[in-house]
Amino acid sequence: MIPLCVPEIRGNEWKYVKECLDTAWVSYAGGFVSLFEERFAAYIGADHAVATMNGTAALHLALVALGIGPGDEVIVPTLTFVAPVNAVTYTGATPVFVDAGERTWNMEVRLVEEKITGKTRAILPVHLYGHPVDLDPLLEIAGKYGLYIVEDASESLGAGYKGKSVGAVGDAGCFSFNANKLITTGGGGMLVTNNAALAEKARFLSSQAKVPGAAYFHPDIGYNYRMTNVQAAMGLAQLEQIEDYLKAKRANALLYDTQLAEVKGIVRPLEEDWAVHSYWLYSVLVDGCPLSRDELMMKLADAGIESRPFFLPIHSLPPYRDRHYGDFPAAGRLSAQGLNLPSSVGLKEEEILRVCRKLKELAG
Ligand SMILES: Cc1ncc(COP(=O)(O)O)c(C=O)c1O
Known part of the structure; x- marks a missing residue:
């Protein structure tokens, strides 16, 4: 895994x-x-x-x-x-x-x-x-x-x-x-x-x-x-090792970015020009893919790849949902489409390539 x-x-x-x-x-x-x-x-x-x-x-x-x-x-x-x-x-x-x-x-x-x-x-x-x-x-x-x-x-x-x-x-x-x-x-x-x-x-x-x-x-x-x-x-x-960790996270993100650039059903994360992204988790949206985000997660798991969905909007959770707060359409859509991919500092290049090959096969 x-x-x-x-x-x-x-x-x-x-x-x-x-x-x-x-x-x-x-x-x-x-x-x-x-x-x-x-x-x-x-x-x-x-x-x-x-x-x-x-x-x-x-x-x-x-x-x-x-x-x-x-x-x-x-x-x-x-x-x-x-x-x-x-x-x-x-x-x-x-x-x-x-x-x-x-x-x-x-x-x-x-x-x-x-x-x-x-x-x-x-x-x-x-x-x-x-x-x-x-x-x-x-x-x-x-x-x-x-x-x-x-x-x-x-x-x-x-x-x-x-x-x-x-x-x-x-x-x-x-x-x-x-x-x-x-x-x-x-x-x-x-x-x-x-x-x-x-x-x-x-x-x-x-x-x-x-x-x-x-x-x-x-x-x-x-x-x-x-x-x-x-x-x-x-x-x-x-x-003491934080700079090395950050370098590894950025290198992982770059490899994901280049590998996933042509995959139609995957939207890659962006980095605003006023921001430095730490790429703690490499996260994407599953949009226009033949499979839903959850189906994709299951197929990835079958292939030995752990992934995680985005958070559920908190206003919809039992302790909070009884009050009416208004509508949150973007949070609802992102929560349903968002997917975090393997992002460990120690992730190997061949592991990222394996994840991307699977995503190309499933979402491309
Ligand atoms: C956005 C955010 N805030 C707060 C926390 C809480 O941190 P902890 O688990 O250390 O209490 C976490 C992670 O767990 C988090 O992702």
Whole structure:
């Protein structure tokens, strides 16, 4: 089976994790957490980074630290993984959905302003599959209405927006390091920000609102969201190799692009001229193909090739579907046609050629 996306572990992971085990610094204390935070912040070009147990925790923490709660509204894309929308719901705020755009499949920024009400407090763009959201129009809207921007960059570490890293543009940026992400800590996440007070608040809330020097005095309701030393040890080793990983992802995408150029039923991903795509997942649309996306996935699986459908629009899921939000035609179409193809860093050229040969046979 050619898997969809598996971790690449070939650097200092064993050495750094062994150091945690040898010294017994396996939990929240120990040097790797702050080192990983420092190096990650430097890589992203943000002033502060707070490591968390996963990406969902980073998103929840960012929203809570910004003071978002019951009665507030947060604008989110409907075509996304469910985690950022759930993070809004955890705070007691209401997610307000926006349709997807046809070009990059991200939140359609032209549709955001009409969703703003007196209750809107933040916009939460999600950079899907490695391609950035067009952030400048969102920054303009945020400035006009006094809103926060929390970027969900979980799927797009290494992607760039007009010379900046995604995650470093808004008030806060959140990342995930689960097993299939560009770099992994097993499970883990990171919140980055240039706002020192926000970073301090997030750090405080992530450790049960603990006050240094005041044993068991907790002046706020905190969370146990910190990353462990073992996770951070692995993250540090992975981060050391990020440039190689990104090069491999781009090379994979280029090979897919050239091989699939003539396949009529497959629409390839684009990279806007203001963006640097990280190609976390090489994703296509199945459009005008004799088979449906799901039939194609089944045939690929029969040939030993793992693939994955795009997300279901979140407004259609049971916890969210009882409210009427409007129509989201683009998200519905993209969700039905979108397909993620094998994209591991360690994918071999002959494996990509095998996937493409099969796609040409089935969709050409
Ligand atoms: C867009 C997006 N946001 C958030 C998350 C949540 O990250 P985690 O699984 O680390 O909680 C993920 C991935 O899992 C994701 O794809």
